[in-house]
Amino acid sequence: MSEPIKKFQAEVDQAFATAIKSAKGGDPTWNALLATYSIMPLTDQQKEALLNSDMKIAGGAFPIELRWVLQAIVTKHASLASDNQDVQNILFGYNLDAEVMKYYGRIKPFGGMSDIFKNAKLTTKNYSEGIGGARKSAIRCKNCGAPRLEEMQYDKCMFCGSELFENNN
Ligand SMILES: [Zn+2]
Numbered sequence: 047m048s049e050p051i052k053k054f055q056a057e058v059d060q061a062f063a064t065a066i067k068s069a070k071g072g073d074p075t076w077n078a079l080l081a082t083y084s085i086m087p088l089t090d091q092q093k094e095a096l097l098n099s100d101m102k103i104a105g106g107a108f109p110i111e112l113r114w115v116l117q118a119i120v121t122k123h124a125s126l127a128s129d130n131q132d133v134q135n136i137l138f139g140y141n142l143d144a145e146v147m148k149y150y151g152r153i154k155p156f157g158g159m160s161d162i163f164k165n166a167k168l169t170t171k172n173y174s175e176g177i178g179g180a181r182k183s184a185i186r187c188k189n190c191g192a193p194r195l196e197e198m199q200y201d202k203c204m205f206c207g208s209e210l211f212e213n214n215n
């Protein structure tokens with residue numbers, strides 16, 4: 047690993063560790079880390095909507111906030127290495143969707159599977175309508191599966207920050 051990539055990785059590791067150690071939905075230490083990247087945390091209203099959504103977390107900062115930090119770290123190190131094409135290639139190849147899902151795997155509540163089976167039993171009616179029927183009723187994130195929160199207008203997943211819609215450009 048080259049020196050600039052080692053520094054990048056160390057900063058990423060620090061962000062992951064701070065996010066995982068954070069109280070559920072963020073705490074002053076996490077917010078202080080956000081502030082060092084000039085990132086505003088989610089609003090209380092947004093946090094409440096996420097806590098009441100299908101995407102349960104057992105603890106830690108919200109995945110989308112970690113994504114914002116990772117994006118800022120990529121941008122920062124890419125500008126530091128503006129004359130190093132190899133480093134730039136590695137940084138721009140960094141898979142934010144995958145990293146955020148890795149993080150989500152760490153903060154998911156235990157017993158998530160049994161909850162899914164419970165829900166499946168309760169919603170047998172929906173299942174009998176087939177997957178196509180279910181898809182029409184909710185837009186889900188391709189990356190994490192979070193349903194779009196209808197009351198809020200946004201193009202990116204509120205949970206993981208991934209693009210909700212295909213880019214038609
Ligand atoms: Zn998502």
